Amino acid sequence: MTKERPIVWVDMDNTIYDFDAAILTHIPAELHVERANFHIVDDYSQELRTTIQDIYNAPDFFHGLHLIEGVKESWQAMIDAGYDPRILSAPVSSNSMSIEGKRAALERDMVPEFGPSILDDARFDKDKWKYDGVALFDDRPTVGVNPESGEAPWEHILYGWAHLSEVPMSRAAFRLLSWYNSKDTIRILDTVQDLRSV
Ligand SMILES: [Mg+2]
Structure with missing residues (x-):
């Protein structure tokens, strides 16, 4: 009998792909501010907001994003530890090429190593609560839950926001600051898994 591998959902933008870096490279460094809101546009004044929106709505924006350092190592570590990591990413409604771009980036960066x-297993949907799994790594401070039950099947592990010791807009009980040390990734998943099996 083979034991089913627990599914771990992993967001893309600002979780495994550096969305912010691709924006900030077009904004003069002296205008950069520390991230405080979930949407980067909300951290900037009106005139820069338009610039930022034009950048991420460009047809090739998502294809051009770069994988965050340590993602592949943590992905492999999850597989080695018996988990089944999968992509779960919300389309960006203002960019009609966002899903194609994200798929093309995965094809380039992840498929060569992980097949x-x-x-095939990636899901592109803003209603992440519809997908059964043990955990969801996501930089979104508050991930939407089932509006009827107020719950989600997975435990949200807040990714990133490393410059903030606390993320006041999030109620996530677990955090992963970086993929850099894959042992941290596995330790958090094992903790989540243990708590759920009690
Ligand atoms: Mg994200």
């Missing part, structure tokens, strides 16, 4: 199942 085409990365794309």
Whole structure:
């Protein structure tokens, strides 16, 4: 009998792909501010907001994003530890090419090492609560839950926001600051898994 591998959902923008870096490279360094809101546009004044929106609505924006350091190592560590990591990413409604771009980036960066199942298993949906799993790594401070039950099947592990010791807009009980040390990734998943099996 084979034991089912617990599914771990992983967001893309600002979780495994550096969305902010691709924006900030177009904004003069002296105008950069520390991230405080979930949406980067909300951290900037009106005139820069338009610039930022034009950048991420460009057809090739998502294809051009770069993988965050340590993602592949943590992805492999999750597989080695018996988990089934999968992509769960919300489309960006203002950019009609966002899903194609995200798929093309995964094809380039992840498929060569982890195989085409990365794309077969990926889900692109803003209603992340619809997908059963043990955990969801996501930089969004508050991830939407089932509006009827007020719950989600997975435990949200807040990714990133490393410059903030506390993320006041999040109620997530777990955080992962970086993929850099894959032991941290596995330790958090094992903790979540243990708590759920009690
Ligand atoms: Mg994100």
